[in-house]
Amino acid sequence: MMLSLRLKHRKTKYTLSNKGVSLIEVIVVILILAILSTAGIISVGYIHRVNASSCAAKLNSALEQTRIKTMSKQEGRISLVIYTKDKNYYAAICTDNAGTSEYDEGTLLGSTSLSLNVKASDGTVTKLSDSEGMEYRINFVKGSGAFSSDIDEISVKGTKEVIIKLIKETGRSYIMKQE
Numbered sequence: 001m002m003l004s005l006r007l008k009h010r011k012t013k014y015t016l017s018n019k020g021v022s023l024i025e026v027i028v029v030i031l032i033l034a035i036l037s038t039a040g041i042i043s044v045g046y047i048h049r050v051n052a053s054s055c056a057a058k059l060n061s062a063l064e065q066t067r068i069k070t071m072s073k074q075e076g077r078i079s080l081v082i083y084t085k086d087k088n089y090y091a092a093i094c095t096d097n098a099g100t101s102e103y104d105e106g107t108l109l110g111s112t113s114l115s116l117n118v119k120a121s122d123g124t125v126t127k128l129s130d131s132e133g134m135e136y137r138i139n140f141v142k143g144s145g146a147f148s149s150d151i152d153e154i155s156v157k158g159t160k161e162v163i164i165k166l167i168k169e170t171g172r173s174y175i176m177k178q179e
Contacts, residue, residue, distance in 0.1 A: 052158035055089070055110035059154065060164050060173050062091040062107055063138070067171040069093055070140040080138040082128060087112045089128070094137070115157040121150045121168070145171035 059082070066080040077096040081103055082089060092106030109116075116128040118136065128136050139148040147168045154164040163176045 051110050052114055052156045052160050052162045055114055055116075055158075056154075056156045056162040056164055056175050058107055058109050059091055059156070060175055062093070062109075063164070063166075063173045066093050066138070067140055067145045070142055070171075071145040077142075078140065080140075081106070081135055082109070082116065082138070083135045084112055084129070084132055089114070089116060110156075113158070115155075117155045117157070118151055119153045119155065121152045140171055147171055 062080055066078060070078045079094050079096070081092050081094045083092070083106070084090070088111055089109040090106035091109055092103040094101050094103040096102075118126045118128065120126070126136070128134060137149075138151065140146065141148050147166060150168070151166050152168075153166060156162045156164070164173050165176055166173045
């Protein structure tokens with residue numbers, strides 16, 4: 001008889017404690033969701049900042065490679081072409097021989113979710129469009145490697161802006177110190 005009373009008592013106790021969730025449990029769950037959401041938002045911003053920095057570094061490297069190739073003893077006119085394809089920005093070294101342009105697949109710079117802007121010395125800004133087939137050329141002088149176009153800087157914007165300064169006389173470029 002004692003055994004049956006204990007089972008009945010446990011059964012009643014079990015059903016009484018399972019009526020719902022307490023206020024403290026709800027608050028803990030909401031707090032955990034808030035922390036995870038904040039971490040997710042911060043990481044997305046960090047990814048875009050890294051993408052802008054990476055894009056600027058790749059573009060700066062492509063500018064230097066094009067300058068060096070221009071000063072070498074290659075025939076034809078050499079320029080750097082920045083273009084969009086499949087919702088991405090690419091940079092390719094282009095060789096113009098007898099009116100025909102040839103360039104390879106190019107280097108992936110980054111997604112078109114980034115914004116690329118070219119600022120001329122007179123202050124005019126050209127937004128490199130994210131539309132398919134957009135193309136922008138940066139030309140160099142063969143003997144000196146200087147820029148033949150009047151470009152002052154290229155900015156890459158994500159959640160953070162990274163600026164590449166161009167020195168027209170030497171054809172050199174550098175990424176400005178980022179904050």
